[in-house]
Amino acid sequence: MATSDAEALVTSHDPNHPANLICELCRKFYTLGWVTGTGGGTSIRHEDKLYIAPSGVQKELMKPTDMFVMDYESKDYLRRPVNLKPSACTPLFLAAFTMRNAGCCIHTHSQWAVLVTLLCERTSEPNVFSISTLEQIKGIPRGYGPEKAGNLGYYDTLRIPIIENTAREEDLRDTLEGAIREWPDTYAVLVKRHGIYVWGKDVAQAKTQCESLDYIFQLAVEMHKLGIPWVKQ
């Protein structure tokens, strides 16, 4: 692809163009403490292309020209910025895109997510975070397809699977795909001592779920400190 074509892929005055939107989202996520120290990542599927933030950069300073662009069908890069490395999260983002038809996938290192996995490590169910009877649970979809339309209700129990972390981020692929298969309704997977992957059909659904989950994780840590059980008895 000619250089000018590769530039055109990330050049737009529309603030909702994926290359602009990823930069704006990451600035917001930085102030929330989700992607500091170059951690985390974000990817958007737009028509037949994937837009992916690069690896190892200051996430609040990214520019549209830092974006990697991949052809969704062939998985070939249409655009690879010189001097930048593709995100190690790419195979994990692809799992959400291909297995759950996601439109956006967000990976954060939220401290509340990490603390929740550490607290679950000590329970009899270290591989799932469960919480019930909180209004904010309504921010999370019930599952996929017409018979699971709509969001969870107040009396439902939200369950998010937790997978083991691996030495290399790419190596999470198999267990992440396994968790997605094992939990066919989930829109998120926690990674032990690491963070979380959250996706949705579009940017708004992925981002607002990320917010709802982080709210719930922070509340869960405070509830634990105050001796209040996560699942109402």
Place this chain on the structure above:
Amino acid sequence: MATSDAEALVTSHDPNHPANLICELCRKFYTLGWVTGTGGGTSIRHEDKLYIAPSGVQKELMKPTDMFVMDYESKDYLRRPVNLKPSACTPLFLAAFTMRNAGCCIHTHSQWAVLVTLLCERTSEPNVFSISTLEQIKGIPRGYGPEKAGNLGYYDTLRIPIIENTAREEDLRDTLEGAIREWPDTYAVLVKRHGIYVWGKDVAQAKTQCESLDYIFQLAVEMHKLGIPWVKQ
């Protein structure tokens, strides 16, 4: 109503026009963590009209054209944005407007409010939050009408009723109205495991009360952690 008239209802260069003000307030509430994950809502009564933020949207990104406008007398919508849903809080906002002549009603999912309801669940008085002898209590009005003019004093005890949450937000209406009747002086009602409704005669009173209450709830949670009783003995 013609489209141009419906547009005129939310088009103004005045930053204090309700349609502009709701957007500005929600941006502020988002940074405070009160309305993340599409939670919460805000409504302003202006002359003979109600302006109400829509349901299920990213609250920090709202535009004036996203506002619902209702005729206060007839309760008919004068403006319903296409593709947006009216807020499920609408009947609850109406309770504050009609029963207490409010000019603004704010609903947040503040984590401190939720934690306070969780801590009260374990006490002998699970249906009321009580705290005394804090300067910030002076930010809350004493009640309604000339004989209750002015705000609470330092030695007074602030009491905010707590109602049970329901599966559907609309179903809170009866218990919220009941709490307003049972607590004739209150300007706020906590909802268990959910958040808070706060109102005032105008935007400034509703917003600054919301701030004072959130300050007090956060302090109350910290006091609890440190073993300091809420009501001075």
Place this chain on the structure above:
Amino acid sequence: MATSDAEALVTSHDPNHPANLICELCRKFYTLGWVTGTGGGTSIRHEDKLYIAPSGVQKELMKPTDMFVMDYESKDYLRRPVNLKPSACTPLFLAAFTMRNAGCCIHTHSQWAVLVTLLCERTSEPNVFSISTLEQIKGIPRGYGPEKAGNLGYYDTLRIPIIENTAREEDLRDTLEGAIREWPDTYAVLVKRHGIYVWGKDVAQAKTQCESLDYIFQLAVEMHKLGIPWVKQ
């Protein structure tokens, strides 16, 4: 004084003009949680005049034209904005200006300050907060006059007097003046279950001390939670 003269007192393009600076400071203090819910206040002495933020307003929204201006010599108001009330802190600010020749006095409702007074309530010395052996102590001046020039050292113990709160803010005047006399080196007085008054020879000294003290109070609360004594033994 003619209206045009009264307006000239608060009209300047210089961001360091007291009327502009108080607004800018209060916007910053609002984001720090020090003056939410209309709490707190700020006053600057400039040449022969005092500039004072009004009572009961949203501190992050103040405009220069909201400022009260007082002739420092006569204590007469040179400017009283219509529809606004002078700050109840005024006599307390005056104590710092007249007794300690302050150039700026800041009053906050910092939650960390309040928590520190609550923790001191339970000790054998409820009327003074003491902490030692922290680098940030160096942000606080040693006292007044040439023989007390410079700031506290790392091994010094910082002591801030704590006074009882009163029903009406104006009534703090006598005890605040008493604490200033009893603690001739102090640049700050904590008010139990209320907040803190901090002053300095100029805005920079008052504001940076306010920051250093708040940092120290927050650290002190965390130290208490972790079982670490405030004064190194």
Place this chain on the structure above:
Amino acid sequence: MATSDAEALVTSHDPNHPANLICELCRKFYTLGWVTGTGGGTSIRHEDKLYIAPSGVQKELMKPTDMFVMDYESKDYLRRPVNLKPSACTPLFLAAFTMRNAGCCIHTHSQWAVLVTLLCERTSEPNVFSISTLEQIKGIPRGYGPEKAGNLGYYDTLRIPIIENTAREEDLRDTLEGAIREWPDTYAVLVKRHGIYVWGKDVAQAKTQCESLDYIFQLAVEMHKLGIPWVKQ
């Protein structure tokens, strides 16, 4: 050096010019609570010159013209702003520049760093902070030179030396240099009850390490509160 030449040293439209970048970094660090109350400092080595933020100023308000500029070879000041004092951190920054060939050195008073040193004081190893099995550890380089290229891995243990604080900041020089020699792989040194010095080959590496370390310290304090050991057993 003529005044105009001294001015030219800090005058540039390039946001990445060291004099501009230090101001921008310190504004960011202020909002993170790392340099409030005039605490902390930042220095960048650019070609044959050092740019250093002054002592005792409001770090979020600095202007490029406030910068000190030193000739790296001779250690002579090429530019000394009138009415400002050189940073007491200067000899400490120089230790990182000369002993580890750093391109940027950052000093913060992060409360999490201070709390971590306080928690280590009570352990059998008060002079080193150790933590393992957290994804964010990957934000820290393994060491120096080709055989230590790349960053730490998930299963590695991160170790940051802790030195005693001294009455005067300049007096930290000997112990800081000692710690750098004793810990040849470290990119950071904690100072007990004071804060941290962090450096890197360039601004991006120093800043993102600072973020990763602060994230880890905050997590470590929370882990301690929840009874979770820092080094996985």
